[in-house]
Amino acid sequence: MEIIFHHPTFDTQTWLEGMQQQLPGANVRQWHPGDNQPADYALVWHPPVEMLSGRQTLKGVFALGAGVDSILSKLQAHPDMLPNGVPLFRLEDTGMALQMQEYAVSQVLHWFRRFDDYQALKQQAKWQPLEDYRREDFTIGVLGAGVLGGKVAESLAAWGFPVRCWSRSKKDYPGITSFAGDEQLSDFLSGTRVLINLLPNTPQTVGIINSRLLNQLADEAFVMNLARGVHLVESDLLAALESGKVKGAMLDVFAQEPLPSNSPLWKHPRIAITPHLAAVTRPQEAMEYIAKTIRQIENGENPGGQVSLHHGY
């Protein structure tokens, strides 16, 4: 079995040796421009078009992350990059759900316990106990209730918050109210105090967090964008913060990354920023998952994690 690997930033040696250990019978190599020797599987992130195109013998391409928007947008520009019928897989969880839970729970608790307000009071050397927020006024709405959104919703429900989620089709997560489809988006938003975005980047979801959506949230809402920068209309968020409709935001992803130093988001006192690390690929878990999937394919089984090219995620 021949496996080719390309990632612009990951430590290649770790992956070559790790995959070799996972699949002792395989020959795992780093792909270099000009290498058109046979390959059964490709492990990629931002792959050069020539790495994949024309490889009719591929049995699977693995994206080394959860979001496949960068690969799919390249595929749109170069439709022959992924030979017909070759399945594209992505990482499902592989340690990312726990990271997303840590991120979301810690920030929700930060807002719920009003640490943002106390931080502002500290700047004024003011000793001033504030009224507690009540859980019943702190409904959390998770946009996108898939592998990551579902787990984030579950972890917040465990903290006793009212939690709801919104997805393409209804979900049956215990203790979480499920809304589905465009026709239920307004109901989902109405009363949502903390909005957490974990949608994939598709033509249907680009710009979804705009002023029309923000105006439907509860007053003094909070916004957490953990998915993709293109989901959020940054100027609309700034306007909602200005008007007081939105009280605070935590952003991990941006329309332009790295976020340019002159972006007004940096200086805004009620916006917290992290540099796209809400959940990163954990090599060991990812390699175990990929190896398991490859074994399933080799055994003629139907593995999970296949991207729907039709739905775009």
Ligand SMILES: NC(=O)C1=CN([C@@H]2O[C@H](COP(=O)(O)OP(=O)(O)OC[C@H]3O[C@@H](n4cnc5c(N)ncnc54)[C@H](O)[C@@H]3O)[C@@H](O)[C@H]2O)C=CC1
């Ligand atoms: N900031 C970071 O560090 C990371 C960000 N991500 C982002 O998180 C996203 C979500 O990841 P997963 O949970 O694994 O994806 P997933 O595919 O398991 O879940 C996607 C969810 O969105 C819903 N959805 C999709 N299109 C919709 C639409 N038009 N209307 C309503 N609901 C819709 C689906 O029904 C599903 O519930 C990734 O696509 C990626 O962009 C992923 C990993 C790390």
Ligand SMILES: O=C(O)C(=O)CO
């Ligand atoms: O896996 C993904 O999609 C990411 O955004 C990783 O940071």
